[in-house]
Amino acid sequence: MTILAVESSCDDTCVAVVDEDGQVRSNVISSQRAHDRFGGVVPEIAARHHLELIDVVVARALEEAGVDFDQVELVAATQGPGLIGALLVGLSAAKGIAAARELPFAAVDHIQGHVAANFLKLGPAHPVLEPPFLCLIASGGHTLLAHVRERHGFERIGTTLDDAAGEAFDKGARMLGLGYPGGPALERLASGGDPEAFEFPASGSRSRGGRGATRDFAQSLDFSFSGLKTSLLYRTRELDKPERTDRAADLAASYQSAIVDHLLLRCEQALERTGLDRLAVGGGVAANGELRRRLSALGAQVHVPPMELCTDNAAMIASAARYAPRLAYPEYLGLDAYATGERPL
Amino acid sequence: MIVLAIDTATPATVVGLQGADGDVLEARDDPGAGERPGHSTRLLPLAAELLSRAGLSWRQVDRVVVGVGPGTFTGLRVGVATAHGLAQSSGAELVGISSLRSLALGADSDAPVLAAIDARRGEVFLSGYQREMELLSPRALAPAAVSDALSAKAAALTGERPLAVGDGAVLYRWAFEGAGVQVPDDGSPLHRISASALCELGGRAVLGGDPVLPDYLRRPDAAIALEGAVG
Numbered sequence: 001m002t003i004l005a006v007e008s009s010c011d012d013t014c015v016a017v018v019d020e021d022g023q024v025r026s027n028v029i030s031s032q033r034a035h036d037r038f039g040g041v042v043p044e045i046a047a048r049h050h051l052e053l054i055d056v057v058v059a060r061a062l063e064e065a066g067v068d069f070d071q072v073e074l075v076a077a078t079q080g081p082g083l084i085g086a087l088l089v090g091l092s093a094a095k096g097i098a099a100a101r102e103l104p105f106a107a108v109d110h111i112q113g114h115v116a117a118n119f120l121k122l123g124p125a126h127p128v129l130e131p132p133f134l135c136l137i138a139s140g141g142h143t144l145l146a147h148v149r150e151r152h153g154f155e156r157i158g159t160t161l162d163d164a165a166g167e168a169f170d171k172g173a174r175m176l177g178l179g180y181p182g183g184p185a186l187e188r189l190a191s192g193g194d195p196e197a198f199e200f201p202a203s204g205s206r207s208r209g210g211r212g213a214t215r216d217f218a219q220s221l222d223f224s225f226s227g228l229k230t231s232l233l234y235r236t237r238e239l240d241k242p243e244r245t246d247r248a249a250d251l252a253a254s255y256q257s258a259i260v261d262h263l264l265l266r267c268e269q270a271l272e273r274t275g276l277d278r279l280a281v282g283g284g285v286a287a288n289g290e291l292r293r294r295l296s297a298l299g300a301q302v303h304v305p306p307m308e309l310c311t312d313n314a315a316m317i318a319s320a321a322r323y324a325p326r327l328a329y330p331e332y333l334g335l336d337a338y339a340t341g342e343r344p345l
Numbered sequence: 346m347i348v349l350a351i352d353t354a355t356p357a358t359v360v361g362l363q364g365a366d367g368d369v370l371e372a373r374d375d376p377g378a379g380e381r382p383g384h385s386t387r388l389l390p391l392a393a394e395l396l397s398r399a400g401l402s403w404r405q406v407d408r409v410v411v412g413v414g415p416g417t418f419t420g421l422r423v424g425v426a427t428a429h430g431l432a433q434s435s436g437a438e439l440v441g442i443s444s445l446r447s448l449a450l451g452a453d454s455d456a457p458v459l460a461a462i463d464a465r466r467g468e469v470f471l472s473g474y475q476r477e478m479e480l481l482s483p484r485a486l487a488p489a490a491v492s493d494a495l496s497a498k499a500a501a502l503t504g505e506r507p508l509a510v511g512d513g514a515v516l517y518r519w520a521f522e523g524a525g526v527q528v529p530d531d532g533s534p535l536h537r538i539s540a541s542a543l544c545e546l547g548g549r550a551v552l553g554g555d556p557v558l559p560d561y562l563r564r565p566d567a568a569i570a571l572e573g574a575v576g
């Protein structure tokens with residue numbers, strides 16, 4: 001069974017060919033650098049670019065895999081959540097590809113895709129991770145903890161109440177005068193700084209809401225990054241201009257350390273509560289070196305797929321499609337995309 | 346040649362299927378006032394229904410024709426992306442045609458025809474034709490500017506009284522009638538893009554080398570704002 005999968009939930013146009021057993025035949029990712037000058041992803045521009053790129057990326061994924069349409073047996077696409085206009089381009093094209101050949105179709109939840117990256121067959125360096133395990137997914141678009149009990153689903157046991165972790169990196173980078181995307185730039189700057197130079201609010205506390213909300217939050221497995229972001233703003237304001245330049249590396253290191261503290265605390269608490277001893281990490285924030293270093297000290301078995309399978313990609317969507325319901329032609333022709341939350345029934 | 350034609354530039358979802366005998370079948374979804382367009386949910390089911398009505402399969406389609414607008418951005422992308430997927434997978438030819446020209450062709454008039462699609466934000470997407478000839482190139486403009494746009498083309502628009510069709514002509518009837526343009530009754534089928542016009546235009550279109558992409562006529566707001574900020 002050869003699966004052709006499309007992912008277009010944000011600003012990367014992705015198409016992959018994956019075998020039924022989880023072998024990745026091709027995994028093409030076309031990143032849209034067009035958003036950098038806007039300091040963030042612009043939905044309308046993302047949707048336009050997806051449409052300009054989609055055929056070429058499909059053709060390249062087939063070519064790299066050495067297969068043609070005749071060999072494709074299942075078509076899959078991300079149905080949501082994500083930017084609706086972006087999702088609709090990939091979903092519409094994928095439905096068209098499947099319909100013209102009356103192939104079966106699998107509509108995949110994007111988050112389930114991140115989880116399923118761990119089920120791909122990638123060779124000895126990255127063994128397939130069998131459930132149950134805990135999965136931290138942290139990117140510019142989502143930050144959550146998934147309790148994975150089986151290959152076809154997960155339970156969301158913690159989620160961000162405001163910004164995503166990647167967004168916190170981007171916004172922090174902007175305050176420190178770094179470009180977009182900010183994560184890698186902030187990490188580079190932080191590498192020359194002292195992570196204990198500045199104090200940030202303790203992990204697990206929250207700036208907004210009453211005392212009850214604060215206690216509920218502390219006891220939950222949820223994330224909140226808006227307080228950290230506000231603190232960084234105050235720290236930079238307290239310094240005069242030359243100081244801000246002198247101490248930029250210290251600010252970056254302390255801020256990064258606070259984000260990582262928060263992510264790690266929740267992972268630790270979740271491992272303890274669930275009794276799980278294995279942790280998988282996905283999403284673009286998995287590229288952060290500080291996070292990786294400190295994850296290894298967690299006392300759990302930590303699995304991080306190769307970076308191109310952590311950031312948004314279509315191989316993970318194909319992987320999830322292996323365990324998702326398969327809709328026969330013509331049942332899927334009327335499928336719509338969804339922007340937020342869980343898949344509509 | 347078997348032609349499958351689709352258009353999603355307006356709230357309507359329109360599908361046409363032209364068989365080998367040249368007859369055109371039409372299937373469409375016209376959302377009522379206040380209803381959301383059904384592009385994503387209705388387009389392929391309508392196309393599949395037409396094919397089975399005609400006793401044809403997807404693989405027999407020689408050419409996929411898609412209206413590239415101008416019109417609602419998301420609607421256009423659903424239509425164009427679907428057409429890309431269908432054509433790429435089946436090997437059929439892919440042709441993009443102007444949704445405004447299709448609308449005008451449906452009026453089947455010897456008089457000049459203005460095609461007007463509601464562009465939201467208080468504007469219309471407007472163009473003008475006399476049969477094959479383009480009198481007024483596609484543009485987005487405020488209804489109050491319709492009269493000026495026409496008087497600039499007064500020489501071309503002499504003779505028979507021009508006719509305006511489309512949801513933009515219905516919505517801004519006053520602007521067109523005030524400029525001496527005739528607008529059919531609100532309920533007239535002339536205001537809707539028809540399957541036969543799509544199949545006719547798309548069927549005789551010459552295959553081009555350019556990629557088939559929407560004709561947005563408007564740049565993304567963010568790009569305009571950024572340039573404004575830069576100066």
Ligand SMILES: [Zn+2]
Binds near residue numbers: 114139141312
């Ligand atoms: Zn993602």
